[in-house]
Structures are given as structure tokens and as C-alpha cells.
Amino acid sequence: MSENAKPILAVRGLDVRFETNDGPVQAVNGIDLDIMPGETVAVVGESGSGKSQTMMAIMGLLASNGRATGSAKYRDQELIGLGEKRLNRVRGAKMTMIFQEPMTSLDPLYRIGRQIAEPLVHHAGMGRSAARKRCIELLRLVGLPEPERRIDSFPHELSGGQRQRVMIAMALANDPDILIADEPTTALDVTIQAQILELLADLQKRLGMAIVFITHDLGVVRRFAERVYVMKLGDVVEEGRTAAIFDDPTHDYTRMLIKAEPSGSKPPVEESSPVLLEGKDVVVGFRQENAGWFSGSSEFRAVDGISLRLRRKQTIGVVGESGSGKSTLGRALLRLVHGRGTVRYGDRDISSLDKRGMRPLRKELQIVFQDPFGSLSPRMTVGQVITEGLLVHEPDLSRRERDKRAIDGLKDVGLDPAMRNRYPHEFSGGQRQRIAIARAVILKPKVMVLDEPTSALDRSVQKQIVELLRRLQEEHDLSYVFISHDLAVVRAMSDYILVMKDGKVVEEGVAERIFDHPEKEYTQALVQAAMDTDPITVSAAR
Amino acid sequence: MSQSDPTIAEEGPAVTADATTGRSLWQDAWIRLRRNRAAVASAVVLLVFVVAGVFGPMVAPHPYDAIYTQYVRVPASLEAYPRADTIEPAFERALKRARVDVGKVTVDGSSVSAPISKDEKIDPRIVRYLDRSDIFHDATITDLNDAVTQGVMTAAVTRELFPFGTDANGRDLLSRILIGVRVSLAIGVLASFMSLVLGVGYGAVSGYLGGRVDDVMMRIIDILYSLPFIFFVILLVVFFGRNFVLIFIAIGCTEWLDMARIVRGQTLTLKRQEFVQAAEALGVGDMGVLKRHIIPNTLGPVMVFVTLLVPKAILLESLLSFLGLGVQEPMTSLGVLISEGAANMRSATWLLLFPAAALTIMLFALNFLGDGLRDALDPKDR
Secondary structure, X not given: OOXXXXXXXXXXXXXXXXXXXXXXEEEEEEEEEEEOOOOEEEEEOOOOOOHHHHHHHHHOOOOOOEEEEEEEEEOOEEOOOOOHHHHHHHEOOOEEEXXXXXXXXXXXXXXXXXXHHHHHHHHHOOOHHHHHHHHHHHHHHOOOOXXXXXXXXXXXXXXXXXXXXXXXXXXXXXXXXXXXXXXXXXXXXXXXXXXXXXXXXXXXXXXXXEXXXXXXXXXXXXXXXXXXXXXEOOEEEEEEEHHHHHHOOOOHHHHHHHOOOOOOOOOOOOOOOXXXXXXXEEEEEEEEEOOOOOOOEEEEEEEEEEEEEEEOOOEXXXXXXXXXXXXXXXXXXXXXXXXXXXXXEOOEEOOOOOHHHHHHHHOOEEEEOOOOOOOXXXXXXXXXXXHHHXXXXXXXXXXXXXXXXXXXXXXXXXXXXXXXXXXXXXXXHHHHHHHHHHHHHOOOOOEEEEEOOOOOOOHHHHHHHHHHHHHHHHHHOXXXXXXXXXXXXXXXXXXXXXXXXXXXXXXXXXXXXXXXXXXXXXXXXXXXHHHOOOOOOHHHOO | OHHHOHHHOOOOOOOOOOOOOOOOHHHHHHHHHHHOHHHHHXXXXXXXXXXXXXXXXXXXXXXXXXXXXXXXXXOOOOOOEOOHHHHHHHHHHHHHHOOOEEOOOEEEOOEEEEEXXXXXXXXXXXHHHHHOOOOEEEEEEEOOOOOOOEEEEEEEEOOEOOOOOEOOOOOEHXXXXXXXXXXXXXXXXXXXXXXXXXXXXXXXXXXXXXXXXXXXXXXXXXXXXXXXXXXXXXXXHHHHOOOHHHHHHHHHHHHHHHHHHHHHHHHXXXXXXXXXXXXXXXXXXXXXXXXXXXXXXXXXXXXXXXXXXXXXHHHHHHHHHHOOOOOOOOOOOHHHHHHHHHHOOOOOOHHHHHHHHHHHXXXXXXXXXXXXXXXXXXXXXX
């Protein structure tokens, strides 16, 4: 950033507040930002820091109860308070945005070619056939294979990574000066993440636009951004060049964020430790109706002959990309989905038990889900949520005793027991995940399947949850099956690793060996993508 | 948007003002609903209608089935009947029938008097000619001369107020509208309640159990759907005779099909939610999951649907009554009143105007309230 260059986007004293039922909530407190032409700026912070709302306010996309005041100038054009029509001349053309969820930000009803052509026809006044040509060009630019054919596909025919490429193509359609990327890689698998980041870096080099990168993932920031703004609770607490921020953070919050990578590892359990849960050749198949009337149905195997043995106090990490069948495996082990093969719990074969037969065992085999927002019933109080299992397994408990157990359960996971009469929507993601853990632990289980328990959480919260899970394992002698696509967390939690791909085990072994000396190519790629900290090199792309 | 929620702002025990009691989604929805002016106004209007329907007929000046033969099809007016200019002729007409000669009629406030004379003796029983009329009462003959051939006939005028006029049988329209509101609301609420219970139970069970059970249960719904409604009602009427209870059973029986489909759809999405899977992983049985997780979470959209179902049931009842399959005379409902009004539209517009206005206002209020509820319960607005 040279001193005399003029920022392409200058934000001064931007304030965002929301009118809610509980009175106004300040989301952003008068922050200043400068974006120079052609630079990559990262805005980092945890959820609730106001980083997304800042960009939404600049783009005029705030929710209906939100109000932005202050100033945001694109070149010399004031954007705050600009009318919809004049704002549309800037946004979508000169300032564009890509979002976190490639699944939902494309309209499922239209072919992608039409969706990309929309801004071309609208802003640049291009004809349909010219727009189509440009679309193919753009799709080629973002590295979508076979653009001539893909242009006529519907969004559901593309994978998550491909959809994100389409989103980027849409954003690039009118040669923007600024591309705002709001957590563009968070929903993607690690290997895809790396590809998308590479693509963005490459595009920036070739097209010379500025990129504003909103993320909570410092690993990405370090590799990608030139300059960083760190936000906390609506304030910019620190800003500076990436290297300077990482080498010498001045603010405590920044230091905390940098240190939030989950650390530590778990030593393997002794061979003599008894086997608690054993799966042998577990297969879970889903019937697929084939097209055509007489072709019948075939079977898609989500889990294809997997065997594993979980010993007492052991943590088996199951890693793999989305669609690898790792969640299905976890559910099959607990007999929540039907599968073939043998599952033994202790010395009992549980693979042929029906619902009623499984019920007494449910107490000892518990599961925690990924989505802390979806896994708690919104109409029940936290106390009711965590004591629901007691209604089934200890029906003789009085209301008072259940309440006492709820208090103990909440204390156990580090929550204030006074909050047991509140409803789940009043809690943050991390707190909800603690509640979900409390619901499982209150039954004093022996085995817990943790299905991506940290994936929807901020790094610093992830670290707390990892520590909580470790403590609970120590105190209650728990055995975990830890399912995750996040290798950093898996490494911190597990002593044994199972790498899955397409329903099969690619590689398995003691955690240390898998991470330090992966044998199979797939594992190497995974580990490389997750642990890489070098800046993204553009030369590597194409 | 999580950023707009203060409690989500920071990790850790973010205890706000009162930690012990939280605000449920219902309470949140209630607060949002109270902010919606149209919905609040509608709720007030509805409350007025309910009060009018329940207590109105008790305090109305006329019984809903009283017939005033003197006042057939009188227009709506805030002035009491009889009108001053009609008292005199009516008085004269009544006395003519008594075969007496009438002198100058004087109307004085609420009493009317005239000297009467006759060639022969005046029979004191002729006061009946006046008392028999709806207009006069307490007729007396005073100042009789010795020969009983002359005297003064005095009678009190009965003032009757018909603010909405009267119908073709001379019945007070206001009283009839009040009873009509009562009947229509009762049918609307009862039919909706019936379809609520049937539909929620059936839909939730069908959606949650899924598979073959779901297939069979939904095909039954399809078959019931294919029954023509009017035909179904006629069948019921043929078998059981006309009956108030039958109407809401008929409406409830057809409306719960929609409800069952809505609830089933909700259940199908809820079933895949992780909190339901979590309950299954806890070993909670089917009934427990339905009772604690599925049904409470479907109630939001169901409530909205019910507020829209009530007007639908009222309209259906109107349709049935309009076709003559509904409630029986002299009992009435808004639908019956409107159908009568429509028949007399040219000669007596008020007969159509007032019941139609009452029904329209009621339906508007219900629909606005339904919209308000939908907005209030919509989690996307959070």
C-alpha cells in the first residue's frame, strides 16, 4: 500500500445497528476500513464480530431491521443511504460478492448459464448470444471443466466446489474492481478449499481487482491476504500487514485467535484395553431407482465393508471428504441406520436387535451431531432437552431429581445451570454444542459417536469444545468415534485414524503415523491441504 | 442472522438480564404479533364479534325469531318505529275497523288520542283493535258521555327500534345478525378444531412412520379428497337429517384433509432434523418423539392454517345454508341471511348489506390475523 494511492473503497465511521425485540443491538461500532486497488484484504473475526454485517451494509443488503450510518465511498461515490437504483449500478457490477453457501446462493430453477448472463444483460446491456459467449469464457476462466456443456446444467448437477466456481464466475462477469468473498471456502472440503483459494489468487493476479476476504479461519488469511483487519464485537481491534499481525500481534484478541488452533495429541491406548464396540464388514446400502421402467434398482453403498474396533478410552478419528460415508458409518455403528455386517457391543451382537431391543443399550451408546442449531428442539427448554433421555432410561426419577441431574449435567459441560429454563435459540453455537454434549453425557454412556461436533464452530470455540471432550473422556472413561473433515481437530483428539473415501477405508493406523508419514496418495493430499501454511503461489495454478 | 443476536455475540456464559427464565419462541412470536397493527386491530375486531355472538342475542332488544307484522321489510334506521306520519293513519285504520267515527287525531309524544263517536253504544272491547297492533298498547277509552256514544280513545305508542331494518317476515335484522354471527363463529371454530385434531394426529403419524403406513394413509386421504363435498353433505343430510352438529362434522370431515397433508409435509422435514435423530439415539419411542418433538414443532404453520381455516369453514357453512342444506329456520346464520338478502336485493338492499358486511369484516379480521401470525411465527424474520 503506497501512501499516495487512493483507496478504491473507503469506509469511515460505519455504524450498523439492528432493531430487535430486546431493543437496538449494535453490530458494528463506527469502524474505518480502506481497500486499495488490487490488494487482498482479509477481515477476520469470530461469529458475531460484525465482519459480515459490515460488508452487507456497504452492499446495501442488511436485513430489514438493520440500519447503517456513517460513510462508505466507492471511488467518490457515497454508498450508504444511496437509493436502490443507483446502488445497483455499483453493486453487482463494480463491487460483487460471493457467499459462503454455494448450495443456496444459486437459484435451483435456472440453468447456470442464465444466472451468469443475468448481470451481463442487466448491467452491460449485452445481447443474449454475446452474453452466452462471455459466459463460456468466464466458466473457462474459473476452471470449470467443459464449459460449453456445463453452461446448460442446473445447479444441482454440480458439486459444491463447482458451484462456488460458478458463483465466482457470476461475480466476475462485469470486471469488478472489488470482489467481496464472505467465507467462500468454509463449506467446502479441504482439498477443494485449496483449489478455490488458488483460483481466487490466480484471478486476482490476472484481472487486478481488489479482494476483500471475510473469514474466521486464520490459516487461510495467513496464506492469502496482504493486509488484515481483526474485528471483535463490532470494532476493528487491530489492522496491519499479514506478516506483521501474525509475527507480532499487539492485541490480546488477535493473539487468542492465532493461538486457537487445536493443539495436543492423544497417546494410543494399551493393547490390553478391552474392545467395547466392534464393527465387522459393515455395509450400508441405499436403493436407487434407475431411470427407465425396466432397469430395476441398483444399490449405492455409502459404507462399503468397513471394520473397526473401538477400545475403552480410545478415540478413533474418522476422516474423509463430504460424501465419503463417514457419518453413515457412525450411525450404522449405533444402529441408527440399517446396515449389514456385524456390530458387537461388548460381547453382544447388536446387529440384529430391533428398536425395542436396542433401547436399553441406547443409554450407553450416544451421539453428538454436527449442527448445534438443528440438533436441539427449538420448542423445549434446555433443561427439558438434556433430561429427555432420563425420561426413557430412568422413568422413576421425580421431577426434582431430574432437575438436579440437569444442573449437574450443565455444570459438567461448563454452563451456568441457571440457564436450564431458557430456550436453545438464546444460546451461541458453542453453548448449544455443550448442551448437546450434556444431553449425551447425562446418561453416563460408554461410547460416544461425535459427528463433526466442531465443524460449525469458530476456531477458538472449537478449542474449548475439544478441551471439554478431552476432560469428559478422562472423567467418565469414555470412548469416542470422532468423525470430522477437519484434520487439525482430529489430530488433537484421536489416537487412531481411519481415512475414508467413497465408503471404503483408504488408510488406517495410529494417528501419529498417519499424519507424519501418510502412505496413500489420497491421505497425503488431505494432510497436505490441511496442514499447509505456505502462501498460495499463483504459479502453481494452471 | 446470528450477528443480530446479542447472546450469540460471545462465547462463554453470556448471561443476560435474567438467566433463570428464557423467552420461548411462542413468547417471541407474541411480541412480534403485538407490533403488527393490522393483526392487533383484527384481534380486537374478532373479540368484538365473539362478544357480540355470545352475549349479543341476550341483550338484543328483540328476540331473533319475533315477528312484527306491522314492520315487514322496514328499512334500516336509527329512528324508532313507528314514524310520526304513520301513527295517525294507523290509528285511524285500526279505529275504522272498530266501526267508530274518528275525530281529529292528536299525537303527543308517546301517546296518541282521538275523539271517537258512534251511532250506537261504544263497545269498550274495541280497544283490542288497537292493542292487537304492534304499534299501540294500553288503549283506553276515556271521557265517555252518558250515552256511551262519544268518548276519547287514548293509546300508548310502542316504539320499536330496528337499526338494521327488518326482513320479509318482519323480524329484526340486528338480532338475526347477532345470532347468525354466533352460529357462523361456532361452526367455524368447531369445524376448525375438529380438522385440527384429526389432521395433526393423522398427518404427524403418517409422516413420522413413513414407508408403507404413510402410503396407505395418504391414499385414504386421496380417496376422501375425491369425494365431492356437496354430495357428501347431501348424503349426510339424507342419513341423519338436518342438524347443526352435522354441518360442522361435514365441514370438519372435509377440511382436515388439507391439514393432514400440511402436517405430514412438516413432519417429513422435521423427521430429518438432527434433534429428532438425537431423540431416537436417546432411545425415545415413536410416541415420545411425536409428542415432544414433531407435534410442537408443527404447531406454528398449523396455527396459521387454522386462522385461515376458520373463515373457510364459515364460507362453506354459508354455501351450505345458501343451498338450503344448512341451519333451519327460524335459526339462522350469516349464510342464510345473505342468501335471503340476495333474493330481496332490489327491494330491500339492507337485507343483503348488513349480513354481508358482518361476514366480510369477520373474514377480513381472521385473514389479517392469520397473516400476522404467519409473519410472527416465521423464523426467517428473526
